[in-house]
Amino acid sequence: MARSRILPLALLVLEAPFAAAHGEVYTYGQIPPAIRAQFEALAGPFDTVDAVHDTEMGHDTFQLTARSGERMHSAIFAFDGSLLVEQVDVEAATLPAAVFDALERGHLGARVLAAQRVTNFVTEPDHVAYRLT
Structure with a gap:
């Protein structure tokens, strides 16, 4: 019987800033309405959401993480509402062959x-990486 290996894969991984929230925890209602609307359009329906206001590299940001069942969708927005980073759970079957x-x-x-799938809209436009477990 072949043994499967569980990997803490560093291959094709972007160290996403979602690992630890350092900032001030907000209620979802404290997030500016324009950012909430944009996040809801990205994440779709969700059961719970965590919201954090933080300062990264001298810029105010809002980090939102929504959960619906086992699905997770996170995004970091600049204070002005621009989307900086998005992380979405994906099915392994939908990963590109290159991965x-x-x-x-x-x-x-x-x-x-x-x-x-982690999309970074800051370092390179539409730069996509995958975090695998």
């Missing part, structure tokens, strides 16, 4: 248990 090719080259026999 599986890189995984196979680096970790033969590994399997993907969970995946998130």
Whole structure:
């Protein structure tokens, strides 16, 4: 029987700023209405949402993380409402073939248990990376 390996994959991973919220916890109602509307359009319906106001690299940001069942959708917005980073849970079956090719080259026999698509709108326009578990 082949053993599966669970990877703390550094391959194709963007260290997303969602790991730890350092700022002030807000209620969802304290987030500016324009940012809430934009987030709701991105995340769709959700059961719960966490909101944090933070300062990153000298800029005020709002980090919102919505959960609906097992699905998670996070986004970081600048104070002016611009979307900076978005992280979304995705099904492993929807990952691009290049992700599986890189995984196979680096970790033969590994399997993907969970995946998130991370889009960074700041460093490079529409730069997409995948975080795999």
